[in-house]
Amino acid sequence: MGDPRILVVGAGLAGLAAAAELACAGHQVLVVDQARQPGGAVHRQPLPGARSLASPAQARRWRALMADVDAQGARIEIACNTRFGGVDHTGTVLLTGDAAALLQPQALVLAVGAREKVQPRPGWTLPWVTTAGALQVEIKTTSEPPAGRVLLAGSGPLLLALGAELVRLGQPPVAIIEAARPFSHPLQSLALPPPYMVEAARHLARLVRARVPVFTGAALTRISEHEGALLAEIATRKGSLGLAADRICLHDGIRPNDTGLTDSTALPVLRLGDCREALGAAAALADGRAGGAALAARLAGLPAPAASSALAREALAQARLARIYAHDSAAALAALPADTVICRCENRTRADLDALGPSPTTRQLRLDGRFGMGACQGRFCADWVARLARPDAPQPLGIPRWPARPISVAELLAAPDLTSGEFE
Amino acid sequence: MSGQIFWNGTALPYRPGETVATALTRAGVLRFGVAPGGQARGIFCGIGQCQGCLVQVGARLTEACLLPCRDGLMVSDAGGPQHG
Numbered sequence: 416m417g418d419p420r421i422l423v424v425g426a427g428l429a430g431l432a433a434a435a436e437l438a439c440a441g442h443q444v445l446v447v448d449q450a451r452q453p454g455g456a457v458h459r460q461p462l463p464g465a466r467s468l469a470s471p472a473q474a475r476r477w478r479a480l481m482a483d484v485d486a487q488g489a490r491i492e493i494a495c496n497t498r499f500g501g502v503d504h505t506g507t508v509l510l511t512g513d514a515a516a517l518l519q520p521q522a523l524v525l526a527v528g529a530r531e532k533v534q535p536r537p538g539w540t541l542p543w544v545t546t547a548g549a550l551q552v553e554i555k556t557t558s559e560p561p562a563g564r565v566l567l568a569g570s571g572p573l574l575l576a577l578g579a580e581l582v583r584l585g586q587p588p589v590a591i592i593e594a595a596r597p598f599s600h601p602l603q604s605l606a607l608p609p610p611y612m613v614e615a616a617r618h619l620a621r622l623v624r625a626r627v628p629v630f631t632g633a634a635l636t637r638i639s640e641h642e643g644a645l646l647a648e649i650a651t652r653k654g655s656l657g658l659a660a661d662r663i664c665l666h667d668g669i670r671p672n673d674t675g676l677t678d679s680t681a682l683p684v685l686r687l688g689d690c691r692e693a694l695g696a697a698a699a700l701a702d703g704r705a706g707g708a709a710l711a712a713r714l715a716g717l718p719a720p721a722a723s724s725a726l727a728r729e730a731l732a733q734a735r736l737a738r739i740y741a742h743d744s745a746a747a748l749a750a751l752p753a754d755t756v757i758c759r760c761e762n763r764t765r766a767d768l769d770a771l772g773p774s775p776t777t778r779q780l781r782l783d784g785r786f787g788m789g790a791c792q793g794r795f796c797a798d799w800v801a802r803l804a805r806p807d808a809p810q811p812l813g814i815p816r817w818p819a820r821p822i823s824v825a826e827l828l829a830a831p832d833l834t835s836g837e838f839e
Numbered sequence: 840m841s842g843q844i845f846w847n848g849t850a851l852p853y854r855p856g857e858t859v860a861t862a863l864t865r866a867g868v869l870r871f872g873v874a875p876g877g878q879a880r881g882i883f884c885g886i887g888q889c890q891g892c893l894v895q896v897g898a899r900l901t902e903a904c905l906l907p908c909r910d911g912l913m914v915s916d917a918g919g920p921q922h923g
């Protein structure tokens with residue numbers, strides 16, 4: 416017997432909005448999240464006693480969503496510290512952690528958000544070189560600045576936002592290195608929806624007041640360790656310079672966090688929010704609501720509701736942002752020196768990739784090159800390997816295997832099997 | 840009711856609700872283990888995706904960035920990701 420519940424993976428904006436819609440239609444919903452509290456990346460909650468860094472608008476949005484969830488009472492159950500291990504061809508889902516189980520839900524909603532794109536650079540594997548998102552997790556939970564000097568590099572609006580947050584915490588970054596030239600597109604910027612403009616203006620004002628150097632059209636080309644600190648080599652439009660820092664945060668945009676999210680023909684599987692298309696917070700909320708309502712209609716045999724106009728608006732805004740932040744990342748990739756590590760898990764370099772010869776096949780890349788075969792299943796190298804191997808026609812680096820993440824035998828044994836027998 | 844975790848046998852304080860990764864970060868620990876190429880590993884993505892922050896808890900390797908601290912938890916640095 417199948418489980419009558421609908422399983423939602425991810426208690427961020429998209430997942431909870433979908434859960435609220437489904438519960439409102441009378442369904443029993445189990446929402447799981449790997450973190451210790453709902454919130455997702457955008458609304459990550461502070462530790463007990465730490466103050467929230469959320470803006471008033473962000474706090475309002477979260478409170479409103481949680482009120483919708485609470486209004487559904489026992490129809491929505493939220494289990495934290497619980498991870499999704501994948502779904503197989505029989506429709507069986509493996510959960511590990513606090514709510515460990517093997518179960519066959521009526522439907523599966525995947526709302527696991529985005530992850531960051533980080534272009535490989537020599538030295539990007541050194542300790543204390545992290546993603547910008549990793550630092551954001553730290554400061555959102557502790558509301559404390561990190562120890563030491565921080566350098567932010569890469570491309571995308573998150574760099575300015577994180578820089579401004581560091582200023583607010585009394586620890587301005589050493590500099591922000593932005594590959595694009597976002598300030599040279601005033602007309603595109605003016606066409607952005609007002610909330611984007613207000614936020615950007617607030618961040619910039621903070622950075623300017625704290626005199627944080629922002630280099631645009633610039634790239635961090637190498638990181639090395641020097642006298643107990645990190646040394647960043649930076650190519651600017653006016654020449655090169657070196658900057659010392661204790662921590663370097665890299666970020667080159669976001670992408671759907673879709674590795675290992677296989678489909679199953681045994682049950683309806685839906686992807687909602689950033690893991691379907693990375694369009695940001697407002698879109699994730701709209702997509703979650705629309706997707707939840709559409710799934711409820713489908714399960715009831717009703718026609719699909721009309722598509723959300725909010726989603727289309729956000730997609731347009733994100734396309735504008737992408738144009739504002741456009742830059743030649745292909746040139747930077749092509750110029751990577753031979754000793755650059757591409758696959759972080761298995762320490763495979765540009766030279767290892769080139770040794771496979773011109774236009775290697777996916778099979779060669781995986782079996783001979785061992786690219787995409789490490790513990791992260793290519794989450795941080797597959798896109799770059801594909802682009803380096805065939806710059807004109809990148810091919811996906813193959814399909815990740817079940818489970819979606821490394822799972823110990825002990826975790827597997829600890830998961831009670833709820834797939835057999837009558838479900839109560 | 841915060842307590843302490845043990846990192847390679849050394850007691851470190853933590854705050855209720857925080858992950859092993861944040862507790863180690865505050866204590867200045869950057870190196871969580873060794874990657875196959877011999878280079879040091881540590882926190883990278885912060886969200887359970889990169890496997891850079893694997894630490895050893897009992898017999899198993901697990902992501903420090905997702906592991907909640909609890910009083911008396913014994914954590915040690917792990918070698919490289921285990922194969923086979």
Ligand code: FES
Nearest residue numbers: 885887889890904
């Ligand atoms: S820092 Fe990437 S998995 Fe923990």
